[in-house]
Amino acid sequence: MAVQLHHHIGGREVPGTGPHGDVFDPATGQVAAQVPLGGAAEVAAAVDAAAAAFPGWAATTPLQRARVLFRLRGLIERDADALARTIVAEHGKTLSDARGEVTRGLEVVEFACGIPHLLKGEYSAEVGRGVDSWSERAPLGVVAGITPFNFPAMVPLWMAPVALACGNTFVLKPSEKVPSAALRLAGLLREAGLPEGAFNVVHGGREAVDALLDEPRVQAVSFVGSTAVARHVYERGSQAGKRVQALGGAKNHAVVLPDADIGVAADALLGAGYGSAGERCMAISVAVCVGQATADALVEALAPKVRALRIGPGLEDPDMGPLVDAAHRARVRACIDRGVAEGARLVVDGRTHPRTQGEGFFLGASLFDHVTPEMALWREEIFGPVLCVVRVEDFESALALVDAHAYGNGAAVFTRSGGAAREFSRRVQAGMVGINVPIPVPMAFHCFGGWKRSLFGPLHMHGPDGVRFFTRLKTMTARWPEGAGAAEFAMPTMR
DSSP: OOEEOOEEETTEEEOOOSOEEEEEETTTTEEEEEEEOBOHHHHHHHHHHHHHHHHHHHHSOHHHHHHHHHHHHHHHHHTHHHHHHHHHHHHOOOHHHHHHHHHHHHHHHHHHTTHHHHTOOOEEEEEETTEEEEEEEEEOSEEEEEOOSSOTTHHHHHHHHHHHHTTOEEEEEOOTTSOHHHHHHHHHHHHHTOOTTSEEEOOBSHHHHHHHHHOTTEEEEEEESOHHHHHHHHHHHHHTTOEEEEEOOOOEEEEEOTTSOHHHHHHHHHHHHHGGGGOOTTOEEEEEEESHHHHHHHHHHHHHHHHTOOBOOGGGOOSBOOOSOHHHHHHHHHHHHHHHHHTOEEEEOGGGOGGGGSSSSOOOOEEEESOOTTSHHHHSOOOSSEEEEEEESSHHHHHHHHHHSSEESEEEEEOSOHHHHHHHHHHOOOSEEEESOSSOOOOTTSOBOOEETTEESSOOBSHHHHHHHTEEEEEEEEEOOSSOOOOOOSOOOOO
């Protein structure tokens, strides 16, 4: 019998009263749980709880808030394996990949533990005679996070710890495909000593998203997902007067120069292209080879490695697990079909992998060569285990190809030349750049975010931008005069 999941509102489980959705085990294709699909009523209840908790939590000193998060850090370490297994059960990624996801989320918790230092403002004495000026960062109030299916724990942990550390209260709307990790995090926050109502989880689809965007008490919304939904969230939330950061899709390129170590590049692309079955916004999905000989050597090195990938249930910890559900697998297969029809050379056909014939949402790894910018394979985000090789003649053509794409999340270059690497990293139009590093996801104390259609809003996620996003700046100017002074009608100049 399928497990019945609940919302988490005001520190307790709240059963759903409306429709429910199925949560699948991607390795078997069977329904493992049912999740309530909340709407405006559930969002209002969660915001009620968060609004009631805000004054007390905001008045808690940053040091005390940090101590709650420090306890959370220990609890996540304690339960890391259980949390990883929960991710595998609903997303399908391998166990080692899920453990890595938990670690990367934990790093943001550790960053947020430094909030007493991060909230320090600036102070200037004697900006005018007897006048001092200083700045402070104040919490916003109730804030919300809307997170995707591909990182059920990491992305919520990229948002909530920083928001809570800054003194806000939080409403999380996780993907309805992978709801259980969010509920586990809610339980750990409660165990860590977070006040009831300071962190809430509401499940649902578009109705819940729009209710959060329209709710006047929600001051800010952080989102990660597809570009189409990111644009919707940004536009609707901004129109409602909210602060919004909306991270969208990606089509990350890796440029392989003729001087690159082909073996190193092939191994890096194998993990970056097919890890997590390609369901990563930082996956490398396009290899741009400079020169025909470079492309020939790379494809020759890659093809047998791609064919040899071990594919199976995530708990067996193979190289690659299944896709998240049947609909997404069908979409990725359609992209492969279209690539063949468009004339790209399908070197390895993941559609024919034996695992695709059994239970579960499995699809083998595919490798295309001779992909061109006119093809949908290059233009569209596939979000699956498909790597495309594009051939160009020189460095400038490679850079122009990367920059011509509508997305600008991440890009990488493989080379032995420091000059070429420096030129690429300075000129490429992408928010995150790797030099012989295929997935350049910054550490928690730096900021994560792309350019162009990969990010809507001026502030990136976690790091210093995370603190800026979840606070508003207040600047004070003070004078302590002795005796009465004359009225001044000119613009004050502090002279």
